[in-house]
Amino acid sequence: MRNEQEMVDLIINTAKEDERIRAVYMNGSRTNPNVPKDIFQDYDIVYVVTETSTFIEDENWIKIFGDLLIVQEPDKLDQGIGLDINFERRYAYLMLLDIRIIV
Template sequence: MRNEQEMMGLIINNAKEDQRIPAVYMNGSRTNPNVPKDIFQDYDVVYVVTETVSFVKDKTWVNAFGDLIMMQEPDKNDFGEEIDFDFTSSYGFLMLFTDGNRIDLRIQTKEVVFEEYGKE
């Protein structure tokens, strides 16, 4: 399993190398000093992006994080309701990799980030 330093480097370097990602931040249990660390913690990451459509339409960019076992896209789930979801401002990817690491990555435009940041 890749360690925390390797994963953080991968997450940050991926953002640095992609001009569509001007900023990145984390939330969730890894950012809370009151939560004890354990092997089940995932990386809750937000990429602030210039636009979301290219990330959603061509998902090959997630290959930079490693070999996937599975990826879920919860914003795509309409639970049979045939809801037309607008993914032009925010979209999520839940990824599990062969080494056991998990990244819950949300892409958000800066407008959404200004609304959401600091709520957690």
């Protein structure tokens, strides 16, 4: 079970420890000072990486964040319906993790 600071530390330390990750940023409700904090806020995290293929091919890197309950891969879905998607330039995961945040 992690509190908010532990989760932020995990996100940042993951970026620091992986040389493929060049930057990390957060967006969404947690970055908006006008949004009241609540237990339903998620972590909208973006890792800027040197390449995407190793992350896509081996998804074990996700396990560091907690038990994966649901994952969506919108870029893969878009490609599946015929859209021209360049996985070398971007790849998104939408994940619901069982991280049991303590507020």
